[in-house]
Amino acid sequence: xxxxxxxxxxxxxxxxxxxxxxxxxxxxxxxxxxxxxxxxxxxxxxxxxxxxxxxxxxxxxxxxxxxxxxxxxxxxxxxxxxxxxxxxxxxxxxxxxxxxxxxxxxxxxxxxxxxxxxxxxxxxxxxxxxxxxxxxxxxxxxxxxxxxxxxxxxxxxxxxxxxxxxxxxxxxxxxxxxxxxxxxxxxxx
Amino acid sequence: xxxxxxxxxxxxxxxxxxxxxxxxxxxxxxxxxxxxxxxxxxxxxxxxxxxxxxxxxxxxxxxxxxxxxxxxxxxxxxxxxxxxxxxxxxxxxxxxxxxxxxxxxxxxxxxxxxxxxxxxxxxxxxxxxxxxxxxxxxxxxxxxxxxxxxxxxxxxxxxxxxxxxxxxxxxxxxxxxxxxxxxxxxxxxxxxxxxxxxxxxxxxxxxxxxxxxxxxxxxxxxxxxxxxxxxxxxxxxxxxxxxxxxxxxxxxxxxxxxxxxxxxxxxxxxxxxxxxxxxxxxxxxxxxxxxxxxxxxxxxxxxxxxxxxxxxxxxxxxxxxxxxxxxxxxxxxxxxxxxxxxxxxxxxxxxxxxxxxxxxxxxxxxxxxxxxxxxxxxxxxxxxxxxxxxxxxxxxxxxxxxxxxxxxxxxxxxxxxxxxxxxxxxxxxxxxxxxxxxxxxxxxxxxxxxxxxxxxxxxxxxxxxxxxxxxxxxxxxxxxxxxxxxxxxxxxxxxxxxxxxxxxxxxxxxxxxxxxxxxxxxxxxxxxxxxxxxxxxxxxxxxxxxxxxxxxxxxxxxxxxxxxxxxxxxxxxxxxxxxxxxxxxxxxxxxxxxx
Numbered sequence: 181x182x183x184x185x186x187x188x189x190x191x192x193x194x195x196x197x198x199x200x201x202x203x204x205x206x207x208x209x210x211x212x213x214x215x216x217x218x219x220x221x222x223x224x225x226x227x228x229x230x231x232x233x234x235x236x237x238x239x240x241x242x243x244x245x246x247x248x249x250x251x252x253x254x255x256x257x258x259x260x261x262x263x264x265x266x267x268x269x270x271x272x273x274x275x276x277x278x279x280x281x282x283x284x285x286x287x288x289x290x291x292x293x294x295x296x297x298x299x300x301x302x303x304x305x306x307x308x309x310x311x312x313x314x315x316x317x318x319x320x321x322x323x324x325x326x327x328x329x330x331x332x333x334x335x336x337x338x339x340x341x342x343x344x345x346x347x348x349x350x351x352x353x354x355x356x357x358x359x360x361x362x363x364x365x366x367x368x369x
Numbered sequence: 370x371x372x373x374x375x376x377x378x379x380x381x382x383x384x385x386x387x388x389x390x391x392x393x394x395x396x397x398x399x400x401x402x403x404x405x406x407x408x409x410x411x412x413x414x415x416x417x418x419x420x421x422x423x424x425x426x427x428x429x430x431x432x433x434x435x436x437x438x439x440x441x442x443x444x445x446x447x448x449x450x451x452x453x454x455x456x457x458x459x460x461x462x463x464x465x466x467x468x469x470x471x472x473x474x475x476x477x478x479x480x481x482x483x484x485x486x487x488x489x490x491x492x493x494x495x496x497x498x499x500x501x502x503x504x505x506x507x508x509x510x511x512x513x514x515x516x517x518x519x520x521x522x523x524x525x526x527x528x529x530x531x532x533x534x535x536x537x538x539x540x541x542x543x544x545x546x547x548x549x550x551x552x553x554x555x556x557x558x559x560x561x562x563x564x565x566x567x568x569x570x571x572x573x574x575x576x577x578x579x580x581x582x583x584x585x586x587x588x589x590x591x592x593x594x595x596x597x598x599x600x601x602x603x604x605x606x607x608x609x610x611x612x613x614x615x616x617x618x619x620x621x622x623x624x625x626x627x628x629x630x631x632x633x634x635x636x637x638x639x640x641x642x643x644x645x646x647x648x649x650x651x652x653x654x655x656x657x658x659x660x661x662x663x664x665x666x667x668x669x670x671x672x673x674x675x676x677x678x679x680x681x682x683x684x685x686x687x688x689x690x691x692x693x694x695x696x697x698x699x700x701x702x703x704x705x706x707x708x709x710x711x712x713x714x715x716x717x718x719x720x721x722x723x724x725x726x727x728x729x730x731x732x733x734x735x736x737x738x739x740x741x742x743x744x745x746x747x748x749x750x751x752x753x754x755x756x757x758x759x760x761x762x763x764x765x766x767x768x769x770x771x772x773x774x775x776x777x778x779x780x781x782x783x784x785x786x787x788x789x790x791x792x793x794x795x796x797x798x799x800x801x802x803x804x805x806x807x808x809x810x811x812x813x814x815x816x817x818x819x820x821x822x823x824x825x826x827x828x829x830x831x832x833x834x835x836x837x838x839x840x841x842x843x844x845x846x847x848x849x850x851x852x853x854x855x856x857x858x859x860x861x862x863x864x865x866x867x868x869x870x871x872x873x874x875x876x877x878x879x880x881x882x883x884x885x886x887x888x889x890x891x892x893x894x895x896x897x898x899x900x901x902x903x904x905x906x907x908x909x910x911x912x913x914x915x916x917x918x919x920x921x922x923x924x925x926x927x928x929x930x931x932x933x934x935x936x937x938x939x940x941x942x943x944x945x946x947x948x949x950x951x952x953x954x955x956x957x958x959x960x961x962x963x964x
Contacts (some may be wrong), residue, residue, distance in 0.1 A: 232466050235941070238517070245826050246588060246838030247520055247942045276945075305467060345513040346541075347463075350564045350835050 224321025225340070227314045231280060232307050239324065239340045239347075240332035248276070254326045264319040266290075269308065271303030278306035280315065378896045383401040391734055405435035406549065406609075407530040411646055412757035417661065420922030423474040425527055425572040427919070428804060433804035434880045435920045439927035442883045444964060445896045445906045448933055451928060451963035452499045454676035458485025459934070461523070467955035468523035469915050469936010471800070472808065473572070474959070475528055476930070485957055486523035486936055487512065488539035490547060493959070495923045500961065504552030508539045509596045511563075515667045518566045518836050520588040521938035526576070526640065526800075527572040529580065531600050536580050538569040543822035544582055555604050566591050566836055571640045576650060576681050579606055582643065587634030587655040587673075587701070590839035595637050597684060604635035607684030611654045611672045619689075624771050627830050629666035632656035632839060635673040637701045643720075644735060649687060651680045651706035651721050651735065659828040660794070661781045667771035670695055672838030674702040675732055676723060688738030693727050694766055695773040697781045698752060698823070699794040699844075700727035707805050707812065709737060711858050711860050723860065724803055726796025729756060730857055742862035746814050746855045747797035752778045752790055758909035777832055781823040781842065792842045792860035793821030795943055801877030802917050804885065807898055810860050813885050815874030816853040816867075821846050854878065854887055854902060868902040872947055875921020875939055877917030879929070888914025890935055892952055893958065913954040915939070929962045 203359030228234065236251035237243045260266065270290035271279035281288055285295040285302065295302060310318070329336070336354055337348035381513045386710040396844040398593045407423060415421070415428050416543040417434045427433045436625040438664035439854040440448060456467045468486030475482040478505065481493040487510045492503040516523060519540055525655035534546040534555060547554050551700035557800065566589025579597040593611035598604070602665035614621035621880030623630040634657045657673035659665055671689065672697050678687040707722040728750040740761030753775050765775045774780050781788050800816040821844050828841040852873035858865040869938040884905070890913040896906040915934025920929045934957040935950070944951055 230462075235464050235466055238464065239513075242837075244838055245843045246840045247843060247938070248841055250824075250826075289390075301410055346511050347513040347517055348564070349514075353564070 221320045221322070221324035224314075224317035224319065225325075227310060228321055230284075230308060230312055231318065232303060233318070236276070240336070241326035241329075242332065247339060251277075254322050255329050257327055261323060262318055264322065268315045273298055273301035273303055279305045280306040280308070280310040282309040284366055308369040334355075371464070379766050383687065384467060388492060389630050390485060392684060406532040406534070406574075408532070412575060416833060416958060420476075421478065422474070422919050422921050423530060425473055425529060425574065425640045426477070426642060426705055429645065430642040431705045431802070433802055433878065433917065433919075434709065434806055436882065437920055437927045440881065440884065440920070440929065440964060442898055446886060447964050448896065448908070448929070448962050449908050449964070450908070451961045452606070453961065454500045454502065456483070456485050456489075456491060456932075456934075456957040457957050458489055458523070459488045460487070460512070461516065462512025463514070463519060463939070465516045465519065465523050466958070467936060468934075469940075469955070470932035470934035470957055471522075471524045471570070472527035472932050472936055473802075473917050473919055474680065474932065475530060476919070479529060479923040481921075481930065481959075482528050482535055482795050483932060483959060484525040484527050484537060486525055488525045488545075490528055490535055490552075491551070492535070495921075495961065497771065497924075498926075498963070499512060499877045500959070506535075506545075506547045506552050506554060506932075508537075508543065508554070508557075510539045510546055511541045512934055515563050515568050516676045517584065518562065518563050518589050519568050519570070520585065520838075521570075522936045522941070524570040524937055526570060529573045530577045531575050531578070531580070534600065536600070537574065538571065538573060538582065542570050544573065544580055545907050547605075554748075556601055558598060560596050560598065561635070562691060564835065569638075570864060574640050574643065574650070575600075576643050581650060581932055583637030583640065583652065585636050585638035585655075586677075586805070587636040587658050587778060588660065589827070589836065590634075590658055590841050591634055591636060592631055592633035593637055593654060593680065594636035594693040595684065607687065609684035611637060611675075611677070613671065620672040621771075622669040623666060624668040625666050627665060631651055632658055633666065634686050637699070638704065640677065640706055642706050642707055642708050647736065648681045649735070650751055651708065652704060653701070653703040653723060655701040655703045656696055658839050658943065660699040661823050661825050661843075662783070662828040662841030663695050664772050664783050665828040665841060666695070668695065668824050669768075671866065672792070673698060676702060676706060676721060676731075676738070677713060678735065678738060690733050690738050690740065690761075692725050692729070692731065693763070697773070698727065698751065698790055700725065700796060703801050704798060706735075707803055709805055709807070709812070709859055710811075720859070722803075722812055724798040726798065727752070728792045728797035730812075730814065731757060731761060732745065732859070732862060744857070744862060744864070746857065746864065747792055747816055748818050748853075749791040749820065749929060752776055753819070756796060773808075777951045780823055781825045783825065783827055786823065786825045787821055789822050789848075791820035792817065793819035793846075793848075793850065793943075793946075795819060795938065796823070799875070799938075801875055804878040804880035805859070806882070808857060809899060811865055811899065812857045812859050813878045813880055814855045814857065815853065815877050816855050817850060817873035817875075818852055818869070819850040819873065819946070820848045821850075821943075846943055846945035850889065850943070850948060851888075854885065856902060867875050868897060868904070872950065873939070875935075876931070877916040879920060879921065882946065886914075886918040886920075886929060888918065888931060890947070890953065892915060892933075892953070894931055894962070908962070910958070910960055912958060913940070913953040928964060931960050933958045933960055934945050
């Protein structure tokens, strides 16, 4: 899916991101917005969906509490590329973040532990296994498009879902009438 | 062949009905084709057609009791699969990796009407000892839009029939009327709005040409409601919010400065019941939001966690009874109200029964809304020492306190940020329906024998965002969870029996004269003796039972049907408490059994 260049949205994001002092990812995001077709970081988007990262971190990566405990925000994370790759492959011991490398904690040591040593801290197995290339791709996707981004917006949402779903309408409404859409007012129709 | 004979018979019946209707001069406003369909008279008198299953909960009183007597305690051991049918709707969307089946089939004149999680409706011809798909209506539900704000799965609990229409809901907020013969959508209407975090999972309740719709979304900051749609004009007749507006009675029970009431929850996602004698609809309401930070919303938070009695014509609340004021546990009182009449000291008692997520079974006088009796139906309750014998409120409840703490050491709060509660937040009983045997006066509850751990996150107004969780914390599952079928003698308000099961009961119950049917998420469908709860028959479906059984006849022969396909909240949020269930695969299948 191509990201249409939306200068207004992009620059707004840049301002908010710089304000949060995440200048590197902001540059990456802006770059992605300008050269969508050639951007190799888009390849990991499919992995992000296929491996059900969206199940806890949501499409926008913000994660958050709720019934599923507390998935960390990939937008606010400070993990490096190497740490990302390790976390996706090995999961996070003691949390619900699954491992996605076939044989992790068995043939492949993780955090210097095997399954036995991990014991009760053993993370769950992902719903699908990812090859190293896929793990790098999803990492590069998250770093380029999610890490360091501010609040999710319409352009970003449409890039993820396309226009077939109404999943992004709420962001459009917020951008048009921000004062009315801050919170669910629960008003009757 | 069988289909033709079925249609011929319906044709004859239709002519007969048409004559009757013309003679009575009734229903003149309805189209002629409605005459052979379901009308209020038939919905009121389902006991006259025991081979059909016309209501979601079997009758208006939500008994889920069948008088069919071919399958008995003596021959149930011979029950076998008659036929099966694979359905669709397993695909994921939003935060869900797959859908599941929670529906109750509707049966009329040898045809079944079932739904999958995404709201596709299947009409199945069950004549001749096998199932043939007549049509499938796919509402093309917006998976990502709805699935992102469905707290607890890709679920649809079934349809209702009215005139020549099949009435159904979709997760993305629509009420749909489909032509019963052709499967073509006749009309549809948007009732709920996923942009506000609202979705629909329950089956509609049909009362006097109106479809009553409940809403889900108390984990997403909705303000709950019930809505009635006129099935002729397709217009809304009434909409009653379960959280009072500013200045309305009950608004004084929201004492915060955050406008918490506007996102206060009080969802209505389980189909209610109806008492025609007093023209009153009974419906339960869900938890207040944010779920676990009750200091954000001081006050009792009416009408969350309540039993509501509503005037069927206007939707006006006649009375309310709140079960867990200022709830800090996520203990919805959303379960079906089972309407029963039992002898009392001074004349018959007209009761509304409810098995609450808080672990207590309640009998409320359905005329006055007064508490009659209550008792724990789960093995372990830690959040309260019990109910006040007079009022039925938890004994620690203090009406002068803005923020309730109940058993303080157990209760999640801003000073008790991580704590274990029993029952767990999924409750002692969730949506899976109870059943009531009016001959034995026994009420059967599908129980989740549970505890879990709650971590509180302090809620602040800036954290309230459209389409994002609004829970003030979250649960985790460090404890093994099991289940039971628990029977309560309604004449005494005491437990009459408990059959413990290795897994929680996530499907619900069917009662017949001498049997109880139920299932397990590990795959078993089983029949129990109605009095002793002794297991008499079992069949492993190879999937996860997450839906209630029902029974019907075709060509004079009795069948038991159940949808099988584990989905819903359990296998995403609570699976760590039942690790063995991780091996249960997603599925979507209808099983039909016969002798």
